[in-house]
Amino acid sequence: MSKNEEKTHIIPYRTFLLVLLVLLTFTFISIGVTSYNLGPFTVLTALLLATLKTILILTYFMHLKFDVKMFGILVAAVLALIAVVIFITFLDYLFR
Amino acid sequence: MSQQVHTDEHRDDIGSRFGMWLFIFTELLLFAGLFITYSVFRYKNWQAFHLAAEELDVFIGALNTVILLASSATIAMSITALQQKRKKLTLTLMGTTMLVGLVFLVNKYFEWSLKFEHGLYPGSETLVEFGKGEVLFFGLYFFMTGLHALHIIAGLGFISFVFYYVIKNKVTHDNFVLLENAGLYWHLVDIIWVFLFPLFYLIT
Numbered sequence: 271m272s273k274n275e276e277k278t279h280i281i282p283y284r285t286f287l288l289v290l291l292v293l294l295t296f297t298f299i300s301i302g303v304t305s306y307n308l309g310p311f312t313v314l315t316a317l318l319l320a321t322l323k324t325i326l327i328l329t330y331f332m333h334l335k336f337d338v339k340m341f342g343i344l345v346a347a348v349l350a351l352i353a354v355v356i357f358i359t360f361l362d363y364l365f366r
Numbered sequence: 367m368s369q370q371v372h373t374d375e376h377r378d379d380i381g382s383r384f385g386m387w388l389f390i391f392t393e394l395l396l397f398a399g400l401f402i403t404y405s406v407f408r409y410k411n412w413q414a415f416h417l418a419a420e421e422l423d424v425f426i427g428a429l430n431t432v433i434l435l436a437s438s439a440t441i442a443m444s445i446t447a448l449q450q451k452r453k454k455l456t457l458t459l460m461g462t463t464m465l466v467g468l469v470f471l472v473n474k475y476f477e478w479s480l481k482f483e484h485g486l487y488p489g490s491e492t493l494v495e496f497g498k499g500e501v502l503f504f505g506l507y508f509f510m511t512g513l514h515a516l517h518i519i520a521g522l523g524f525i526s527f528v529f530y531y532v533i534k535n536k537v538t539h540d541n542f543v544l545l546e547n548a549g550l551y552w553h554l555v556d557i558i559w560v561f562l563f564p565l566f567y568l569i570t
Contacts (some may be wrong), residue, residue: 316564
């Protein structure tokens with residue numbers, strides 16, 4: 271069973287509470303910002319904050335920071351793939 | 367014939383998490399496709415989407431966001447509790463996650479009911495009168511939040527299954543990959559909501 275006796279990293283409760291606090295703060299900031307009409311910046315800030323929240327959830331809640339490195343690399347690759355598909359789709363719609 | 371039962375554990379925790387991650391990737395791609403569909407339709411019908419998005423209740427959306435984020439934190443903490451061999455606390459945290467997940471669904475029920483009362487549901491006459499853009503917006507709204515709600519139900523099922531295993535001591539401080547995978551799934555559901563909330567409720 272040597273494979274499973276990897277050094278288990280115990281993450282303290284405080285870390286999770288802190289991350290939760292930051293996530294809630296980001297949520298309220300995005301609600302605040304979008305209540306003003308800043309044109310295209312509204313969408314940009316809302317999506318930026320959502321991305322930051324996702325990174326926090328992936329890193330801490332989903333343990334990517336403490337897990338095997340390969341998982342983090344794969345997640346980054348999948349997210350990059352999604353970004354490329356979105357980019358290409360919009361290239362098509364914006365310039366057709 | 368007395369055959370000796372072979373009791374060696376056959377386990378590969380990294381492989382198990384790897385499988386879960388691969389599944390999560392397929393889910394991410396599924397929702398990414400829907401998000402792209404939403405973005406393109408929004409780009410092509412921005413006026414209708416603007417008006418339709420005003421119909422959604424930011425308060426109930428925000429409440430559900432807080433609920434999901436908190437439940438993600440509690441399921442993450444339940445792993446810490448299990449590692450510290452605090453079984454009771456583990457079960458309490460898992461129970462909290464499930465309870466809060468149920469509250470999310472109840473909110474969703476009231477939210478959808480209100481929309482139905484206003485005649486806003488796929489194929490309704492009110493919606494057809496509004497026009498193509500509104501039909502698209504509410505079609506995507508019901509499909510994407512509905513699919514997300516199905517994921518919540520699946521997540522609740524997964525967590526209650528692991529909950530039973532923790533009670534039966536089949537998931538323990540030195541064998542908790544099942545709880546980790548249930549947690550991973552729950553966080554995925556959380557991440558999807560993190561994007562659904564601003565796209566449907568906040569950006570008008």
